[in-house]
Amino acid sequence: MEGTIVKIISNLYSVKTVDGIHECRARGKFRNDDITPLAGDRVIIDPVNNYILEIKNRRNELKRPMVANIDACLIVSSLKRPTFSPFLLDKMITNVLLEDIEPIVVLSKYDLLTDTEQEEIKELISYYNKIGIKMILNTDTNTLDKYIDGKVLVLTGQTGVGKSTLLNKLDGSLNLATDDISDALGRGKHTTRHVEFFEYKNALIADTPGFSALDIEEDKKENIRYTFPEFNNDGCKFRDCKHLKEVGCAVIEDVNNGKILPSRYESYRRMVDDENYSFISEK
Numbered sequence: 001m002e003g004t005i006v007k008i009i010s011n012l013y014s015v016k017t018v019d020g021i022h023e024c025r026a027r028g029k030f031r032n033d034d035i036t037p038l039a040g041d042r043v044i045i046d047p048v049n050n051y052i053l054e055i056k057n058r059r060n061e062l063k064r065p066m067v068a069n070i071d072a073c074l075i076v077s078s079l080k081r082p083t084f085s086p087f088l089l090d091k092m093i094t095n096v097l098l099e100d101i102e103p104i105v106v107l108s109k110y111d112l113l114t115d116t117e118q119e120e121i122k123e124l125i126s127y128y129n130k131i132g133i134k135m136i137l138n139t140d141t142n143t144l145d146k147y148i149d150g151k152v153l154v155l156t157g158q159t160g161v162g163k164s165t166l167l168n169k170l171d172g173s174l175n176l177a178t179d180d181i182s183d184a185l186g187r188g189k190h191t192t193r194h195v196e197f198f199e200y201k202n203a204l205i206a207d208t209p210g211f212s213a214l215d216i217e218e219d220k221k222e223n224i225r226y227t228f229p230e231f232n233n234d235g236c237k238f239r240d241c242k243h244l245k246e247v248g249c250a251v252i253e254d255v256n257n258g259k260i261l262p263s264r265y266e267s268y269r270r271m272v273d274d275e276n277y278s279f280i281s282e283k
């Protein structure tokens with residue numbers, strides 16, 4: 001019988017199958033083969049003795065959090081309290097794309113913005129959607145349902161941005177503690193193996209501190225430019241151009257003629273080159 005590991009507590013694996021949850025143990029052979037079952041793993045189980053017999057090949061595997069077979073990452077970002085940071089958001093998007101996972105950005109606390117700020121955010125949303133990055137307000141649950149249907153997802157974002165509120169909104173029965181409470185309980189100290197997927201309609205979602213704290217590994221920095229779909233990487237006349245200062249660079253041209261959002265280019269510069277780079281102040 002086939003299923004998905006949705007929760008791991010020490011050596012006990014909760015496997016969701018068509019006939020419900022089976023609490024399974026892993027056979028010793030996995031330890032010998034140096035394979036650790038992960039949350040998200042597709043597995044074959046012996047439903048009578050409740051043993052995991054086989055782990056299917058993984059589509060992907062994350063280190064932090066330790067999960068497998070993730071289709072998409074829900075990035076929840078607050079527009080106020082804490083203040084919206086395009087840089088942190090772009091960094092999370094880049095981290096997710098570097099793992100070959102689809103980012104879905106959900107913006108919270110839109111109602112706390114002034115009219116002018118709301119207009120700016122609407123423009124921002126249409127820019128991201130235009131370049132192919134899914135971005136919606138957390139109140140748009142119909143679209144969210146469509147985006148996550150049938151997928152295995154992780155939910156991430158800074159603390160205090162309303163992740164648990166979002167999960168609760170998705171399914172009132174989850175009744176999760178607020179971010180603040182779980183932080184007070186020291187959730188941050190939990191091991192990365194402590195992952196649990198919640199079932200929501202046809203999707204599996206894990207709430208995890210994961211990506212937000214991640215710094216981009218040095219050997220992956222070369223690939224950051226490919227996580228910006230609006231960059232004309234191949235059209236740049238300089239081979240292997242980093243799009244930083246080169247005169248005649250196609251990307252810099254697109255920034256100057258308004259095709260690329262200044263905050264996006266600023267995020268790029270800060271990720272690859274200079275943490276303190278500011279597009280605005282250089283003008």
Ligand code: ZN
Nearest residue numbers: 236241243249
């Ligand atoms: Zn260039």
